[in-house]
Amino acid sequence: MSKVSITINGRAVQVDSGTTILEAAKAAGIDIPTFCHDPELTKAGACRICVVEVAGARNLPASCTTPVAEGMVIETESQRVINSRKTVLKLIWANHPQDCLVCEKTGSCRLQDYSYRYDITGSTYKGERKEIEFDDTNPFFFRDLNKCILCGKCIRKCHEVNGAGAIDFTFRGFDTKVTTAFDVPIEESSCVFCGMCVDICPVGALTPKQGLRQGRSFEVDRVLTTCAYCGCGCTFYLKVSNDKIIGVSPNFEGSLDGHMCVKGRFGWDYIDNDNRLKTPMIKKDGEFVEATWDEALTLVANKFKEVGAQYGADALAGLSSARATNEENYLFQKLFRSLGTNNVDHCARL
Amino acid sequence: MSQKRILLCAGTGCISSGALKARDALIEELNKRNMANDFLIVGSGCHGFCEQGPIFIVYPEETFYCGVQPEDAAELVEEHLVNGRIVDRLLFKDPISGVRVRNHREIGFYAKQMRKVLGNCGVIDPENIDEYISAKGYEGLKKALLMEKTAIIEEVKSSGLRGRGGAGFSTGMKWDFTYKAKGEKKYIVCNADEGDPGAFMDRSVLEGDPHAVIEGMLIAAYAINADEGYVYVRAEYPLAISRLRIAIKQALEYGFLGENILGSGFSFDLKIKEGAGAFVCGEETALLASIEGERGMPRPRPPFPANSGLWGKPTCLNNVETLANVPLILREGAQAYAAIGTERSKGTKVFALTGKINNTGLAEVPMGMTMREIIFDIGGGVKDNREFKAVQIGGPSGGCLPAEQLDLPVDYDSLAVAGAIMGSGGLVVMDEKTCMVDLARFFLTFTQNESCGKCIPCREGTKRMLEILERITEGKGEEDDLDTLQDLAIAIKDSSLCGLGQTAPNPVLSTLRYFMDEYKEHILEGKCRAGSCTNLITYYVFADNCIGCGVCKKVCPVDAISGERKVLHEIDTALCIKCGACIEKCKFDAIKTR
Numbered sequence: 034m035s036k037v038s039i040t041i042n043g044r045a046v047q048v049d050s051g052t053t054i055l056e057a058a059k060a061a062g063i064d065i066p067t068f069c070h071d072p073e074l075t076k077a078g079a080c081r082i083c084v085v086e087v088a089g090a091r092n093l094p095a096s097c098t099t100p101v102a103e104g105m106v107i108e109t110e111s112q113r114v115i116n117s118r119k120t121v122l123k124l125i126w127a128n129h130p131q132d133c134l135v136c137e138k139t140g141s142c143r144l145q146d147y148s149y150r151y152d153i154t155g156s157t158y159k160g161e162r163k164e165i166e167f168d169d170t171n172p173f174f175f176r177d178l179n180k181c182i183l184c185g186k187c188i189r190k191c192h193e194v195n196g197a198g199a200i201d202f203t204f205r206g207f208d209t210k211v212t213t214a215f216d217v218p219i220e221e222s223s224c225v226f227c228g229m230c231v232d233i234c235p236v237g238a239l240t241p242k243q244g245l246r247q248g249r250s251f252e253v254d255r256v257l258t259t260c261a262y263c264g265c266g267c268t269f270y271l272k273v274s275n276d277k278i279i280g281v282s283p284n285f286e287g288s289l290d291g292h293m294c295v296k297g298r299f300g301w302d303y304i305d306n307d308n309r310l311k312t313p314m315i316k317k318d319g320e321f322v323e324a325t326w327d328e329a330l331t332l333v334a335n336k337f338k339e340v341g342a343q344y345g346a347d348a349l350a351g352l353s354s355a356r357a358t359n360e361e362n363y364l365f366q367k368l369f370r371s372l373g374t375n376n377v378d379h380c381a382r383l
Numbered sequence: 384m385s386q387k388r389i390l391l392c393a394g395t396g397c398i399s400s401g402a403l404k405a406r407d408a409l410i411e412e413l414n415k416r417n418m419a420n421d422f423l424i425v426g427s428g429c430h431g432f433c434e435q436g437p438i439f440i441v442y443p444e445e446t447f448y449c450g451v452q453p454e455d456a457a458e459l460v461e462e463h464l465v466n467g468r469i470v471d472r473l474l475f476k477d478p479i480s481g482v483r484v485r486n487h488r489e490i491g492f493y494a495k496q497m498r499k500v501l502g503n504c505g506v507i508d509p510e511n512i513d514e515y516i517s518a519k520g521y522e523g524l525k526k527a528l529l530m531e532k533t534a535i536i537e538e539v540k541s542s543g544l545r546g547r548g549g550a551g552f553s554t555g556m557k558w559d560f561t562y563k564a565k566g567e568k569k570y571i572v573c574n575a576d577e578g579d580p581g582a583f584m585d586r587s588v589l590e591g592d593p594h595a596v597i598e599g600m601l602i603a604a605y606a607i608n609a610d611e612g613y614v615y616v617r618a619e620y621p622l623a624i625s626r627l628r629i630a631i632k633q634a635l636e637y638g639f640l641g642e643n644i645l646g647s648g649f650s651f652d653l654k655i656k657e658g659a660g661a662f663v664c665g666e667e668t669a670l671l672a673s674i675e676g677e678r679g680m681p682r683p684r685p686p687f688p689a690n691s692g693l694w695g696k697p698t699c700l701n702n703v704e705t706l707a708n709v710p711l712i713l714r715e716g717a718q719a720y721a722a723i724g725t726e727r728s729k730g731t732k733v734f735a736l737t738g739k740i741n742n743t744g745l746a747e748v749p750m751g752m753t754m755r756e757i758i759f760d761i762g763g764g765v766k767d768n769r770e771f772k773a774v775q776i777g778g779p780s781g782g783c784l785p786a787e788q789l790d791l792p793v794d795y796d797s798l799a800v801a802g803a804i805m806g807s808g809g810l811v812v813m814d815e816k817t818c819m820v821d822l823a824r825f826f827l828t829f830t831q832n833e834s835c836g837k838c839i840p841c842r843e844g845t846k847r848m849l850e851i852l853e854r855i856t857e858g859k860g861e862e863d864d865l866d867t868l869q870d871l872a873i874a875i876k877d878s879s880l881c882g883l884g885q886t887a888p889n890p891v892l893s894t895l896r897y898f899m900d901e902y903k904e905h906i907l908e909g910k911c912r913a914g915s916c917t918n919l920i921t922y923y924v925f926a927d928n929c930i931g932c933g934v935c936k937k938v939c940p941v942d943a944i945s946g947e948r949k950v951l952h953e954i955d956t957a958l959c960i961k962c963g964a965c966i967e968k969c970k971f972d973a974i975k976t977r
Contacts, residue, residue, distance in 0.1 A: 209836025
């Protein structure tokens, strides 16, 4: 790929042509704030916090969408840029609840981070604020659209990565908001609750219900693990506080770019559930009683032999699980073929 | 025996003032007298002089009748069509000299115009392709089909034609970019999403001369190697859409559209896409998103549509009026075209004259004509002999120019220097009764409602600007509001995503620049000199003029006016809701505001 020479904040650098100013700055170790940018999604250029000054340009272009050009001279923190970013932050604050003290997002909120960076203590603009009803109608996450800054990442993730297309912008101007089609409750929409929108929300508009008030982002340990639900092998972090799992967060560096489904994202609460089986159970006199693995496996092996002898091997069938790995499923079919039958199937095929 | 031709304006303006009813009455009257076969009654496109509608022209003498109502039909037939006597009272009356004018060419409104793009409007039947062809229609296309593509683009470049939709970008350059863009499949799109308040030139061109737009698109498509095109037209223009449909059908039948056009091997398919009335869809990337079935929200540029437009294919977008200029350039040559206008703004421009102006309507003038000539010579000056105060040019993205700027030549560059833009050509004239702060508030209400909501500066910023302006007009403004307005305006212009946000602060910036006194008066003195900000005015009876007729008392909805008959009346300001009903009804100019 051909290279172009540009100057960022007085430093001459060479970058691949076609890269954006944001990417070029990142490569040069210069951090530019972003709300709406996600390398995986279509470039939106919506939030305008990432604007930079390019010599000769009339306006301040968004660095996330503007490709570099030969000889470009870029300032990422000029006074004009800072003024513009401050205005954007103040405009957000003029229409955003000021409840950081109790907000679940505190500590991992970009609005907080950039307000700290640019010394914004609130808004000087008085006026109307949006008042949208707090939505806790689904079992998995809260939607507080009053905190939404309309960066649109949730929408793009839903359309471009998940494919559910459950949400989009509706209305115009100040009344713009993110809703389901016809604004039905999210449970009645085509949402599949993958939770990826929750993971990329830069502010506290989307927060998981699990783990509520059990620890801020900076108070929890993150343990990298692999999801046990299916053979995809998604990796993610378990958020652990006081030896308890309180949530799951994506591993964007993993082989699946942080993608998850409802099971891995929200379906982990069986771990500490009282109803969880911890030993095999054998029914004796109509009641299930706890047993050892040796007892259970001996019982199953004997039953296989009995049935095979009496009715022939094809009276047996094995149905395995998508939660098992490929290797385990391979061994499972091997076992059944050794018993003399080809009756093997898998729940994922049903 | 040959038929005499009677032309009636069948543009939206004249239809609303009753042109079709008057036509029906005329036909009925002719039927009664068994004369229907002697006359050919043709509905034409807009004549531009909407103020005077419904307009009828009787040929061959070209008698120009205005304000023709159904009840005038009998007299018109009896006097003019039977006896050959002109019906004087239906002729245009010059508002200054009081003289009745027979031929429209002698009317000031038309005399200074140069009708090139509107040349066919009001002359031919837009629903009849033969009339377009007989007016040299499709000759530009025939010529183009024999030319090298690069030569066509060069011709348009050297004509100096710039986009008539607002930004004024060189049309030839745009074509060149799309021509040079890599890709097998290319599109041409006509932007007919005319949305500026008070602007209706694109509607009139589509209604009055749809084939000119189609021909322009064909030439563009051929030059840039596009085989498919869309006209994106707002659904609120039903007449334009219906005439365009008819025109497309006829062009297909005549072989100007479809496969192997005129045996050249060039094929072109043209579709209409109706827009749902979002102002932002006039922005090219939002328009393309809308055609694709997405929500009309702008996309970042680059990539520009010329490289990645409709469904990611190279796409050339041109405005209606721009495209309607193209056949003219091909037919008459770039040199003849470039002879009109100024150094950097070539050709003519159509303006929609509205507001407090005598001759509301459409006027086409050579670029570089002064604002004064357009408003006073063509527009007939300010209504009710009031004093000219300002003119808003370029709609909500444009600026407001004061009387000192009346001698400004109207071209792209002079307007930009003065703080306005050419825009699509809307001219809204204001007199001393218009409050400049309220005007800025009006335009900000519009842009805030129409902001797509995508980017923060436009969505949130215009809202805060609007709230400040609302406070000022309500008499609750504070001194530092002016600095805040200015700072917000600059930040929004600097950092918004699309043209809507980048230009939305213009009406505020230009009124701050030229009418700062009025802002200060509102804030510091609680005064609105135009008398239009209701919170800042009180109604009173002007004793010298009041004769005690009692009309105001009767019309007041809150019984705030008292007084015996033939005795000076009084307004109880505590009760008065300042609705203005009394002012409107008083024949003696006895109710005033302060």
